[in-house]
Amino acid sequence: MRVFSIFKREIKAYFVSPIAYVILAIFLIIIGFFFYNMFMYFNLRSMQMAQYPYMARGMSLNEMVVRPLFQNMSVIALLVIPMLTMRLYAEEKKSGTIELLFTAPLSDVETAIGKFLAAFFMFFLMSGLTVLYPFIMSRVSTIEWGPVWSGYIGFLLMGGAFISIGLAISTLTGNQIVAALLTFGMLLFFWMIGWSSEFVSGAGGNVLSYLSLIEHFDDFAKGVCDTRDIVYYLSVIFLGLFTTVQMLESSKWRA
Amino acid sequence: MIEVKSLTKYYGPVRAVDDISFQVKKGEILGFLGPNAAGKTTTMRILTCYLKPTFGTATVCGFDVHKNSLELRRRIGYLPENVPIYPEMRVRTYLHFWAEIKGIPGKKRRGEVNRVAERCGLENVLSRPTGKLSKGFRQRVGLAQALIGDPEVLILDEPTVGLDPKQIIEVRNLIKSFSKEKTILLSTHILPEVSMTCGRVIIINEGKLTAIDTPENLDRHLRKSHRVIMEVKGACESVTHILEHVDGVQAVRPLRIRENFFSYTLDTDIGKEVRPLLAEAVIKNGFNLLEIRPLEMSLEEIFLKLTTQEAGGKGR
Numbered sequence: 045m046r047v048f049s050i051f052k053r054e055i056k057a058y059f060v061s062p063i064a065y066v067i068l069a070i071f072l073i074i075i076g077f078f079f080y081n082m083f084m085y086f087n088l089r090s091m092q093m094a095q096y097p098y099m100a101r102g103m104s105l106n107e108m109v110v111r112p113l114f115q116n117m118s119v120i121a122l123l124v125i126p127m128l129t130m131r132l133y134a135e136e137k138k139s140g141t142i143e144l145l146f147t148a149p150l151s152d153v154e155t156a157i158g159k160f161l162a163a164f165f166m167f168f169l170m171s172g173l174t175v176l177y178p179f180i181m182s183r184v185s186t187i188e189w190g191p192v193w194s195g196y197i198g199f200l201l202m203g204g205a206f207i208s209i210g211l212a213i214s215t216l217t218g219n220q221i222v223a224a225l226l227t228f229g230m231l232l233f234f235w236m237i238g239w240s241s242e243f244v245s246g247a248g249g250n251v252l253s254y255l256s257l258i259e260h261f262d263d264f265a266k267g268v269c270d271t272r273d274i275v276y277y278l279s280v281i282f283l284g285l286f287t288t289v290q291m292l293e294s295s296k297w298r299a
Numbered sequence: 300m301i302e303v304k305s306l307t308k309y310y311g312p313v314r315a316v317d318d319i320s321f322q323v324k325k326g327e328i329l330g331f332l333g334p335n336a337a338g339k340t341t342t343m344r345i346l347t348c349y350l351k352p353t354f355g356t357a358t359v360c361g362f363d364v365h366k367n368s369l370e371l372r373r374r375i376g377y378l379p380e381n382v383p384i385y386p387e388m389r390v391r392t393y394l395h396f397w398a399e400i401k402g403i404p405g406k407k408r409r410g411e412v413n414r415v416a417e418r419c420g421l422e423n424v425l426s427r428p429t430g431k432l433s434k435g436f437r438q439r440v441g442l443a444q445a446l447i448g449d450p451e452v453l454i455l456d457e458p459t460v461g462l463d464p465k466q467i468i469e470v471r472n473l474i475k476s477f478s479k480e481k482t483i484l485l486s487t488h489i490l491p492e493v494s495m496t497c498g499r500v501i502i503i504n505e506g507k508l509t510a511i512d513t514p515e516n517l518d519r520h521l522r523k524s525h526r527v528i529m530e531v532k533g534a535c536e537s538v539t540h541i542l543e544h545v546d547g548v549q550a551v552r553p554l555r556i557r558e559n560f561f562s563y564t565l566d567t568d569i570g571k572e573v574r575p576l577l578a579e580a581v582i583k584n585g586f587n588l589l590e591i592r593p594l595e596m597s598l599e600e601i602f603l604k605l606t607t608q609e610a611g612g613k614g615r
């Protein structure tokens with residue numbers, strides 16, 4: 045119940061500030077742009093292929109458009125999610141309302157979950173609007189919806205993981221810009237350790253690749269909902285929430 | 300209702316509160332008086348469970364800040380120093396939000412919001428955004444927020460700071476009107492405030508408790524004539540010279556009243572009655588003593604005396 049009160053207030057706060065609309069617009073326009081480019085490229089190729097039918101067999105809309113589209117979306121999520129999470133605690137720290145929140149009879153777990161869900165709802169909304177693009181595709185061409193939905197499930201799980209990391213970082217500072225930049229840096233780091241896994245041999249490489257936030261997403265984009273990937277993202281979400289609560293508790297001892 | 304035992308709080312190496320103990324009884328208004336950076340806010344933040352003490356304990360309504368923080372928080376209303384608000388929310392939604400958070404059941408929420416709004420004179424601004432309110436109304440919104448859920452204890456951190464004189468009086472009266480049903484701890488760095496609103500005063504300086512008493516007692520205790528005023532007819536230099544040499548006199552400040560008549564303000568040693576000696580010295584030297592009386596010290600001066608290191612109240 046209290047979680048829901050926090051959730052509601054956060055959602056309203058998103059929509060009174062221009063930030064939500066800006067983020068929404070950026071997200072939709074950039075992804076629309078990617079989508080348009082890839083779809084046009086696909087059409088061009090299919091027209092070329094039409095002249096050589098035997099080559100067209102390997103061409104699939106999902107492989108050529110949907111999967112890269114999800115990859116691009118994940119890059120945009122990396123850029124946009126820090127902007128969603130930066131205010132969660134930083135704004136309350138700055139304005140001092142955190143003092144009222146922490147002295148009210150509700151636990152830190154409740155505020156953390158309420159705030160997490162609010163940012164996640166915004167992300168859900170953003171992602172939901174992009175379903176428009178595959179829908180357009182399906183009107184002019186045949187598309188397999190299975191991998192699209194599994195891609196969205198993966199995208200939401202990955203976004204949830206990003207958000208819970210951003211939430212934890214936003215407890216560290218009263219400056220929203222600092223919170224956003226730190227979150228961005230952190231996400232980028234966990235994104236890139238997947239790349240270095242290619243050069244590290246053996247178990248070390250596997251660990252790095254397992255830790256990488258993006259590595260687990262690719263399966264979803266290919267249309268595979270692997271339990272291991274789901275468990276990975278859920279544990280990152282849990283860890284982020286846990287860290288958030290720990291940081292809040294420790295801030296009471298420090299200052 | 301509030302019990303504080305050897306409370307100490309460090310911010311890193313900075314000791315903001317140093318071994319403070321006191322109690323607040325049910326129904327009492329206790330004033331927490333101290334200059335800026337004395338540690339008032341820190342103490343209140345510990346009592347409201349916003350901060351944890353480094354050492355010591357505190358209980359409110361029998362609930363410990365460590366062990367029963369949630370139960371404790373149900374029983375206090377808190378007005379933080381800068382009266383934080385969510386500027387985008389309207390007064391009604393703002394109060395409604397806190398009523399939800401404080402666990403007022405759905406059906407009673409509306410009534411509770413109306414009750415506190417009426418109590419704090421907010422009926423006419425309920426649909427205004429909190430971010431657009433004047434400082435005086437913002438303070439009332441903060442007080443209304445603290446009153447939601449009818450807590451037994453109110454903790455108010457500098458409730459009148461930054462208000463104009465009219466608003467100060469209004470807010471003070473508001474606080475006094477709560478005092479019948481509630482236990483109140485309020486902090487201030489303005490002295491007259493405590494004598495006007497509080498039953499007892501704690502004076503705190505640099506994290507340490509300097510005095511705890513009723514405003515009247517503090518007054519009486521400290522007014523034991525540290526200062527004497529005399530009016531003498533005669534040459535200023537010689538009279539000053541004579542007075543300065545009386546045992547127990549620390550300083551003499553003459554002030555010309557009219558030709559050949561001077562008023563002298565004397566600082567004297569604490570706890571020593573020097574007036575007979577002064578009178579004798581003046582008369583023995585052939586001057587006319589027109590008046591001699593102890594100078595009433597204002598609470599401001601007592602406060603300064605208690606919170607400045609220098610003895611004898613010369614630290615002005």
Ligand SMILES: Nc1ncnc2c1ncn2[C@@H]1O[C@H](COP(=O)(O)OP(=O)(O)O)[C@@H](O)[C@H]1O
Nearest residue numbers: 299310313315334335336337338339340341342
């Ligand atoms: N969050 C903090 N971090 C570090 N030092 C602090 C913090 N808050 C207060 N202080 C220091 O602790 C001392 C007491 O501050 P405070 O309790 O705010 O005093 P007051 O409310 O009486 O003005 C001051 O020296 C202040 O600088």
Ligand SMILES: [Mg+2]
Nearest residue numbers: 339340341380
């Ligand atoms: Mg203060």
